[in-house]
Amino acid sequence: MKRSEFLKRKIANYLRKEQLLKKQEYTKLEKPFLAKARKNYAIANLMFKISEQDDFKKSLELPESFETYEWVIIVSYYGMYMSALAGLAKLGFKSKSHAATIAVLEHHYVRKEKLEAKHVDNLSKAYTLSEKLITKLIETKSRRETAQYDATPAISREMARTAMADADEFITKVEEIL
Numbered sequence: 001m002k003r004s005e006f007l008k009r010k011i012a013n014y015l016r017k018e019q020l021l022k023k024q025e026y027t028k029l030e031k032p033f034l035a036k037a038r039k040n041y042a043i044a045n046l047m048f049k050i051s052e053q054d055d056f057k058k059s060l061e062l063p064e065s066f067e068t069y070e071w072v073i074i075v076s077y078y079g080m081y082m083s084a085l086a087g088l089a090k091l092g093f094k095s096k097s098h099a100a101t102i103a104v105l106e107h108h109y110v111r112k113e114k115l116e117a118k119h120v121d122n123l124s125k126a127y128t129l130s131e132k133l134i135t136k137l138i139e140t141k142s143r144r145e146t147a148q149y150d151a152t153p154a155i156s157r158e159m160a161r162t163a164m165a166d167a168d169e170f171i172t173k174v175e176e177i178l
Contacts (some may be wrong), residue, residue, distance in 0.1 A: 007107040014100035021094045029094065030178060033086035037171045038078030044164050048072045051160070069160035072148035075145035076160075076167035080137050083174040090178050097142060100133065109177065110134055136166040 014020035050056045051067040084101050088094065091108055095101040140163050147159075 004107065007103055010103045011100070011107060012098060014095075014103065018169065019095070019097035019141055020100040020104065021033070021096070022092055023083055023094070024092050026089050026092050027118045028092045029089040030086045032088055033082050034171075034175060034178065037082035037086065037174070038073050040082055041164070041167050041171055044072045044075040044079060047075065048160055048164060051157070067157075072160035073147045073163040076163035077140040079167045080140055081172045083171040084137060086178060087174050089114045102138065105137075136170055140166050140170075 011020065015022060024162055049069050050060065051072070054064060057064060057066055060102070078102055081098070084105055085095060087109060088101060088104050091104070095104065109148075128149070143159055143163055
């Protein structure tokens, strides 16, 4: 079975289970999701600066040893995810599942599948998300899960920096597409 056919079946299954919803009215969510994505990225950037700069820590009355890299990763991921939801909204989808979101992104943006005319009309630009950016979304989700659920996560400054860079690249690319 071709990958595109597999994705179509997967998406149909998500729709049947109502983990993915499709209505024209969801297109109104595109801009609010993009705004949330940028806000999350700004918060991640702020948390990184607090972790890095002693004057921030001092002004917030935090100990010098304070750092919050795990939350930089978590919030960076959610910035990426909100921009992914904006991409889905552009197509009239609303997702309740991270896996459903990724399947729709891959099918409609990465695979360059010919879209129905109504979807083509909804897209303002004919850009595609690269597989590399989808991979970054998945990798950042994994880092977010490690940071959020591992009782003793080995979260590093470099992981946080990478998550922020990936989030900025991903959000920017989605903004270009939309």
